Amino acid sequence: MVLSVDLGQSGTRIRSNGKNITTARGKLAGEDPLVALRVVFENTEKLEAETVALSCTGFNGIVPQTAAYANLCHEFFGATHVAVIDDGLAGFIGALQARSGVVLSIGGGVVSVGGNKGGFSHRDGLGSTFGDEGGGFWLGKCAITRALAYRQGRGADDGLLKVFMAEVAAYDDLDVKNSTDAATLAINSAHKLLDAADAGIKSAMKIRDEGAQLLADTVIATWFGAHGTELDSPEIAIHGGPSRNRSYVDAIQRTVAQVIPGAQFVDALGDNLDGAKWIGENMLTDSPPLLRWGHVI
Structure with missing residues (x-):
């Protein structure tokens, strides 16, 4: 057992x-x-x-x-x-059960693993300071950063500040602004950023679309790192908290398909x-x- x-x-x-x-x-x-x-x-x-x-x-x-x-x-x-x-x-093993392809795991961070003909490749998973681009921490951090900028008059608020008033207040209450509590605040704010993008708030849409591009780049690099090519038809599964947002996943998949047209997007099996x-x-x-x-x- x-x-x-x-x-x-x-x-x-x-x-x-x-x-x-x-x-x-x-x-x-x-x-x-x-x-x-x-x-x-x-x-x-x-x-x-x-x-x-x-x-x-x-x-x-x-x-x-x-x-x-x-x-x-x-x-x-x-x-x-x-x-x-x-x-x-x-x-990777849980989602594809060792079949050839790529599994992109998006939580607070990001890690992508590809498997092809018995070999593996690993991309991102570099931590929130220098990596994890497009993950939950990244999304929430970008959203709160933009909301704080709007509060200071740096740019014209397009509705994002109103949506993130509770998160801005939570930021104000932090004793240490770059503490682990701050990181948790960012991670827990990711879903709200994606919802704001779905609601048509342009600054949220910009952040979402950039995150999707970064994650698509990670998936593509993972497959090529496993000695795959753009002519292959790898299975690609995307899972984790932010992947519950359909618009985010669709944007990632569209960008990947532009480079690997034969990619097969599948649900994670586990x-x-x-x-x-x-x-x-x-x-x-x-x-x-x-x-x-x-x-x-």
Whole structure:
């Protein structure tokens, strides 16, 4: 039996023997995934499993040495075998079940993994300071930044400030304007930006369209990085919170199709938890840099 964990920026999910646990505590901005996992596990009910599969944000495409993760899971779950997985790989396996294509995972951040003829490629997942373009943090940050600019008279407000008055007030209440609470505020504002774009607010539409272009570029680069070409017909799945907005997904898909006309856009068959569980049961050796195993003897 595999206990699977999906550590994200907006929360953490745990699945064990049919039991699902969700917590709003995820990996905070600038926080080591190991630290975040310890906090989550300390506040989770007692569970036991011989094998644990950890899908984690924050690895930036390179899973570190696993001894500390293995010891952590042994401490809390009695585990002796621990798969430490870049969340992009877990999302890819869960969504396409290892078929050739690309899986774009959009949460607070962004990670894209492609698989083709047994090889993998990884794009973005670079963190909110220098990457994660088009993700939830990026969308919310751009929206609040623009609303604050309108409040200062930098540009003519087209209705965005009115829509984001609650978020602007929340910004004002922050003791530290670039804190983890600020990052959470940005992530939680992404859906409102996409709704504002759907409502026809031009500044929101501009942000949405730029985000869609950036994400399409990420998908294309991922497929080419897996030695695919523009003549192929890869399956492409897009999942995660912001992907619930149909207009956003449509814009991404249109741009990808201009470069890879044969792309087949499919629904994700599963998510990171499904992928982590499958990896824990089937990929029993290291596949660096996206998967490494740790063992406690």
